[in-house]
Structure formats: C-alpha cells, structure tokens
Amino acid sequence: MTKPTSDVEESVVARVLTALTSLCELGLFQKMRIWELMSANLGFLYHPNSWIRQGASQSWSPNHDLHCPISGATAFIASAAQHLPSSDVWGILYPSLRHFLRSDVRSIDEFSLLTALKPPVCRFVFGVSYPFLHTITARKASV
Secondary structure, eight states, X not given: OOGGGGOSOHHHHHHHHHHHHHHHHTTOSOHHHHHHHHHHHGGGGGOSOHXXXXXXXXXXXXXXXXXXXXXXXXXXXXXXXXXXXXXXXXXIIHHHHGGGBSSOXXXXXXXXXXXXXOOOOOHHHHHHHHHHHHHHHHHHHHO
C-alpha cells in the first residue's frame, strides 16, 4: 500500500496522499495500518513540493470562513490522529512528529501542523537522501 508514495512523479504521490487521507477520514483503516502508513509518510513533512507536504486541494475549515488544505502529509497525519486513541497520539505519534516541528502544538490538526512545521529541505538534498532512506525502510520491512 505504500508503493505508490515512492513514485518519481510528484503529482502521483500527492494524489495518493489525498486518497489515503480520504480513506482514513472515512475510518476504513485499522489501527495497525494507520501506524504503517504514518511511519512511511512522515518523511514527506520535509518534502520541497508543497502539494505533497501540505496539500493542494481546498476544503472548508470548521468555522466555514477560511480555506484549509486537506491533502498531503499534514492532512493524512491530522486525519490519522483523529482516528487513534488519545494515548497513542500523545504517547507514540507526537514524539515521532516533534522532530518535524519548530514548536510544540496543543492539538494535532492541519492548521497546527502547518503552522509549526519546520521549513522543507531543498530539492537537491531531498533528491539525494530520499532513495537512500527508502532503501533502508524497504530493508526494515523485509526483515
């Protein structure tokens, strides 16, 4: 299920993240699948492409007067956090997420994540490091 997120075409990765977010919002993933997808997609929070990093499509915010991104890595993480128990969110997810944040957040939602995210790495660094990190992740999965 994580293979499409390793596609070289960034628009494919962005659409896959949108689809994963939609499936998660519908509650179609079990807890273990959410953890698997989340660990595979956390690295996208440093991605230089904003469609992948924070999302391109627009949706209404809870107060219906602002538009918020709903696709991308931040939206998937926010959606997954809503479908996990609070103890898992703050005890497991948040410690692994803190590396990507400039400051602590009170809630794990799209707006808080987008506000607190560290800046993305430059495209060259991401392009050089991503294949290496993907290889390490694939080895861990096969063991």
